[in-house]
Amino acid sequence: MKFSKYHALGNDYIVIDPNFLTKQLTVTNIKAICDRHFGVGSDGILYGPEESKTCDFSLRIFNPDSSEAEKSGNGLRIFSRYLWDKSLVTHDEFTIQTKGGVVNSTVGTKGLSVSVGMGKVRFTHDSSGEPALTPCNMTVNGREFTYYLANVGNPHCVILVEELSPSLATELGKVIENDARFPNRTNVQFVKVIDKSTITIEIWERGAGYTLASGSSSSAAASVVHGLGLCDANVNVHMPGGIINIKLDDSFFATMTGDVRKICEGEISNEVLGAHQ
The missing domain is CATH 3.10.310.10 (Diaminopimelate Epimerase; Chain A, domain 1)
Structure with missing residues (x-):
């Protein structure tokens, strides 16, 4: 399984592109890949790019415990840099669909800095209404x-x-x-x-x-x-x-707006996958 690894201020993610996927990304495999002692090690997995009917790209984000996150700011900056490294985007703004909504992203000079419009911050955990900021x-x-x-x-x-x-x-x-x-x-x-x-x-x-x-x-x-x-x-x-x-x-x-750095890319051995049975 091919991968690329980046960090955004020490928050590291592994990008797994479904276009190069040779083995299913199961719950067990997510945990194994993210494990810092028995796997590659990361704060999560960015699974994309996938097709989107409404945006330029779609992204799924998995935590090390295999749960799926709605959104990740650092993850989105890293994913944007990955798209730029693969010449899938230029320095022009583009859109990414996540479970937590659509974001707009712009990659800066040399890909070292990325800006992401994260959307409107709401003072609630609910999906509706306009609540006030309440202690x-x-x-x-x-x-x-x-x-x-x-x-x-x-x-x-x-x-x-x-x-x-x-x-x-x-x-x-x-x-x-x-x-x-x-x-x-x-x-x-x-x-x-x-x-x-x-x-x-x-x-x-x-x-x-x-x-x-x-x-x-x-x-x-x-x-x-x-x-x-x-x-x-x-x-x-x-x-x-x-x-x-x-x-x-x-x-x-x-x-x-924040920095992004590429760490490495490579291939995950099948001996690692399935290590968290």
């Missing part, structure tokens, strides 16, 4: 937190904190992800506001775990802090893997 409370492992819901085509739980550390996300992220109030589970962001144009976040991704960077998480966090009046509409989001810029319009349509 909610939860107790996690004996600690009280105020959180805000956000939806970038996939669900997010945004928590503002005074002190931020990786351990906060690793210790509490999984508990919050699987909290009963989130029937479809949720991505989790712990956010510290630095100034009117800068925030820092730590991320726990649904189905993937602790993550060095995330485009949809950056979009969700920036939208919440802007909605609360804590930041302007142009926000630099600092993460352990690097910085993503989020620009928001008056309707909270988020445009994300």
